[in-house]
Amino acid sequence: MENTGIASSNRKTSRWLLLFVVGMFGFGYALIPLYDVFCEIVGVNGKGIQIDTSNQSLAINRDRTIAVEFTGSIMGGLPWDFSPAKKVFVHPGETVRVAYLATNLASTDVTGKAVPSISPTKATRYFIKAECFCFNNQTLAADEQKEMPLVFKVDNDIPESVKTITLSYAFFRAEETEAGDTSS
Amino acid sequence: MKLVRSFNASRISGVILAYTALLFGALIASPAYAEYGLNFKTPVTEIAHIEYDLHMLILYICIAIFVVVFGVMFYSIYAHRKSKGSVAAKFSHSTNAEIIWTVIPIIILVTMAIPSTEALIRMEDTTNSDMTVKITGYQWKWHYDYMDHDVEMFSSISTPRAQIENKQEKGENYLLEVNNHVVLPINKKIRLLITANDVIHAWWVPELGAKKDAIPGFINEIWTKIDKPGRYRGQCAELCGKDHGYMPIVVDAVTEEEFEAWVQKQKQG
Amino acid sequence: MTATTADHHDDHHDHHPSGIGRWLFSTNHKDIGTMYLWFSFCMFIIGGLMALIVRAELFMPGLQLVTPHFFNQMTTNHALIMIFGAAMPVFVGLANWQIPMMIGAPDMALPRLNNWSFWLLPPAFTLLIGSLFSPGGAPAGGWTMYPPLSIQTGMGMDMAILAMHMMGISSIMGSINIIATILNMRAPGMHLMKMPMFVWTWLITAFLLVTSIPVLAGAITMLLTDRHFGTQFFDAAGGGDPVMFQHIFWFFGHPEVYILILPAFGVISQVIPTFSRKPLFGYSSMVFAVAAIAFLSFIVWAHHMYTVGMPLAGELFFMYSTMLISIPTGVKIFNWVATMWRGSMTFETPMLYAIGTVFLFSIGGFSGLMLAITPSDFQYHDTYFVVAHFHYVIFGGTITGAFCAVYYWLPKWTGHMYDEKLGKIHFWLTVIGMNITFFPQHFLGLAGMPRRIPDYSLQFTEFNMMSTGGALLLGLSQILFLYIVMKAIKGGEKATDQVWDGAEGLEWTLPSPPPAHTFTTPPLVK
Ligand SMILES: [Cu+2]
Numbered sequence: 001m002e003n004t005g006i007a008s009s010n011r012k013t014s015r016w017l018l019l020f021v022v023g024m025f026g027f028g029y030a031l032i033p034l035y036d037v038f039c040e041i042v043g044v045n046g047k048g049i050q051i052d053t054s055n056q057s058l059a060i061n062r063d064r065t066i067a068v069e070f071t072g073s074i075m076g077g078l079p080w081d082f083s084p085a086k087k088v089f090v091h092p093g094e095t096v097r098v099a100y101l102a103t104n105l106a107s108t109d110v111t112g113k114a115v116p117s118i119s120p121t122k123a124t125r126y127f128i129k130a131e132c133f134c135f136n137n138q139t140l141a142a143d144e145q146k147e148m149p150l151v152f153k154v155d156n157d158i159p160e161s162v163k164t165i166t167l168s169y170a171f172f173r174a175e176e177t178e179a180g181d182t183s184s
Numbered sequence: 185m186k187l188v189r190s191f192n193a194s195r196i197s198g199v200i201l202a203y204t205a206l207l208f209g210a211l212i213a214s215p216a217y218a219e220y221g222l223n224f225k226t227p228v229t230e231i232a233h234i235e236y237d238l239h240m241l242i243l244y245i246c247i248a249i250f251v252v253v254f255g256v257m258f259y260s261i262y263a264h265r266k267s268k269g270s271v272a273a274k275f276s277h278s279t280n281a282e283i284i285w286t287v288i289p290i291i292i293l294v295t296m297a298i299p300s301t302e303a304l305i306r307m308e309d310t311t312n313s314d315m316t317v318k319i320t321g322y323q324w325k326w327h328y329d330y331m332d333h334d335v336e337m338f339s340s341i342s343t344p345r346a347q348i349e350n351k352q353e354k355g356e357n358y359l360l361e362v363n364n365h366v367v368l369p370i371n372k373k374i375r376l377l378i379t380a381n382d383v384i385h386a387w388w389v390p391e392l393g394a395k396k397d398a399i400p401g402f403i404n405e406i407w408t409k410i411d412k413p414g415r416y417r418g419q420c421a422e423l424c425g426k427d428h429g430y431m432p433i434v435v436d437a438v439t440e441e442e443f444e445a446w447v448q449k450q451k452q453g
Numbered sequence: 454m455t456a457t458t459a460d461h462h463d464d465h466h467d468h469h470p471s472g473i474g475r476w477l478f479s480t481n482h483k484d485i486g487t488m489y490l491w492f493s494f495c496m497f498i499i500g501g502l503m504a505l506i507v508r509a510e511l512f513m514p515g516l517q518l519v520t521p522h523f524f525n526q527m528t529t530n531h532a533l534i535m536i537f538g539a540a541m542p543v544f545v546g547l548a549n550w551q552i553p554m555m556i557g558a559p560d561m562a563l564p565r566l567n568n569w570s571f572w573l574l575p576p577a578f579t580l581l582i583g584s585l586f587s588p589g590g591a592p593a594g595g596w597t598m599y600p601p602l603s604i605q606t607g608m609g610m611d612m613a614i615l616a617m618h619m620m621g622i623s624s625i626m627g628s629i630n631i632i633a634t635i636l637n638m639r640a641p642g643m644h645l646m647k648m649p650m651f652v653w654t655w656l657i658t659a660f661l662l663v664t665s666i667p668v669l670a671g672a673i674t675m676l677l678t679d680r681h682f683g684t685q686f687f688d689a690a691g692g693g694d695p696v697m698f699q700h701i702f703w704f705f706g707h708p709e710v711y712i713l714i715l716p717a718f719g720v721i722s723q724v725i726p727t728f729s730r731k732p733l734f735g736y737s738s739m740v741f742a743v744a745a746i747a748f749l750s751f752i753v754w755a756h757h758m759y760t761v762g763m764p765l766a767g768e769l770f771f772m773y774s775t776m777l778i779s780i781p782t783g784v785k786i787f788n789w790v791a792t793m794w795r796g797s798m799t800f801e802t803p804m805l806y807a808i809g810t811v812f813l814f815s816i817g818g819f820s821g822l823m824l825a826i827t828p829s830d831f832q833y834h835d836t837y838f839v840v841a842h843f844h845y846v847i848f849g850g851t852i853t854g855a856f857c858a859v860y861y862w863l864p865k866w867t868g869h870m871y872d873e874k875l876g877k878i879h880f881w882l883t884v885i886g887m888n889i890t891f892f893p894q895h896f897l898g899l900a901g902m903p904r905r906i907p908d909y910s911l912q913f914t915e916f917n918m919m920s921t922g923g924a925l926l927l928g929l930s931q932i933l934f935l936y937i938v939m940k941a942i943k944g945g946e947k948a949t950d951q952v953w954d955g956a957e958g959l960e961w962t963l964p965s966p967p968p969a970h971t972f973t974t975p976p977l978v979k
Pocket of ligand 1: 321322324384385386420421422423424428431
């Protein structure tokens, strides 16, 4: 009698634990969206850059000037070359247009995509993009050279300590399928 | 049997004593012994100084606690042994003692946490820099882009293969020499943007106190301000494949004039 | 009448099958425990040989014996085999042998599951070691398997991932079994707060396992789908992030460290009172400290990744939480010292090992506190200082703790005293070898030698030579251990039931060696 009692509580304990194990496996996966939310809040890894295509103008604070510099890197497997936009000095609130110049070195069409990242991270959430070549995959024909525009402004609330913002793009080769939207 | 036991016990204390002595002798001997490779290399930037001082502070505190705790333990091992006729006491707890040895560590930790926090805040402040160098890790070389000077270059190991394969005598800077040195001006706040092209690397020059992961797709930043002209050598610090041990870094810290001259030369060359 | 037949049948089933059948189909906790112990010893030797290859290559600057790629395979597999093949199974073996005897249970709660969880291990490690012979070789990106490097590896990585899934399932089943045993099978009167510390530490360790291993399983599954099925969890090109793997991995990885060390704490909490002839000091604060360490181990993971470029607030949080762990850890060490204080101590081999564990683990603990300090960690990170630190913790804490346990309970298991003199020699050789191997690595790290490199600049030569010499001594000494154990199995002075005159607890009321089935009628605990 007693033995069957123990056996059934053993079964019960193991069932609960098994359920817990499955839950923890799921938790591992749940860490991914959680991490993305976290990145957006603190502005790590280019996540949290604001996108505002409405083009409404902000008040311009002429007392402050922020240097915005541009860079990037071509990742392995993408036969492109590029030159970044020149460094610009902007007032918070002011809308600015710059462009990267990309060249396809291959003799076939190549599709690439750009993944942004901003330094310092605390500036990320105050960087507002109205238009960016990183919104979509970009296809360059053989030997084509293309200007890739970026329209942005810097929010007025950006912390006082930020004097320079660096915007960097990593250019990856996109899947050879059609150029669609990318999640970044 | 008893004899064997006490012999062993005295050996314990003997070895332990020798051990503590070694620990003391070796670790306390700080900057003076630096050239023998026992401690951090002599720091040449504010950040490296901060790291060094913090390291020594924590180390001293740890050694002090270590000596007290193990002093008590080895005294007990010496005095409270059966072979000396020690009779076991019966106590199995003491609330006072337990409160004391919870509270004291908390106080010690707080005294450690305060300077550490200050140091970290100082280190993370990359604002007001005078120039920016972008560093990209590749399998297995570094790329440097002087963003304000329009100068860029790759830098890879220059130690001859024959030295690595033991066919030739190894030079003084074996494995720590490169074809293109990173030339940086002293007394300037330099912002280093660090990224990678393929896998994760880490850019590390011990004397500068600068180490940061280079992550493909994203940029990291640190800053450095070198006080002393000189040649500082470092290595990749994150396993990045088979030649991870062969992607060194050489920084030449020079005066501002020398730096400008170097930039001009690079542009012409 | 039926009862006696059943009894007889059981007896027949578990006792008499000789040869391989006894082991293959065993559901007896003692037999399974023995298999775990032997298995982990084999892995200890294989992992140790890999370490010796690494140390031999590092004896001098320059490449002498192996290629850098093979060197990286050795460091990676040394770690995987030592952690998952030696350090974890040895304590599962000890749990199998001891927990039922210590809580007055007839066997583990789920004997058949127990058989499966053991028998998953040999194929898992065959697969892992077999990856060495696959095209492209075994995983070579470190046991931490950081992408994108681990995405570049050949099919050896897939074999390793599969092997790790099997090990993970094995440990999860083992843990479920241990938890069920402890919660449901205790003898009447054995309240939770009366359980021996070894049982307590295992209960908490088992909870750490069921919490963290599934997260590891998730991480390596994502790695696998990133490699072959087009997901981009860890690829910036697809909106992923390689650093995220590190977060998930260390969410498992840090509790893993405590999975390795807590049962060793349990062992020395049994041994020190025995040889001090005095009850354990501060039993309830010990239990509380273990629970606190276990809880904290889930909120400190990012201290392994201070250099990835976390925001300031994150670095501060992980620095503070990591520093906090030293408080419960300190409580444990103080309690052990207080247990010795005014005791009546003798120094047989298990006691020597217990003292050695406290001492060596503490060195690792202090270097751990130094590593916790974010600003100075920027200098220590990924250097030999870290290598020295975790070998003091895992060799100095876990492995010496396991030796301590084996010497302590071996007379109970075999019925014979081991050779005390040889045991002491083994202790001294191991401790001296261990210190010669790992202590100089502190200096190497501080002076700037990165970890995981097959070759180094000339300034690091002397300490590397010393370290390699120590490793050879350390490795060879383990042959003596095998000899001591074999000798005690074959014969020797008869052990009494109590074995040690200060020993207390249910296992010491049983005969030495205990019959296959013990406590079939539960003992009454006062
Ligand atoms: Cu590298």
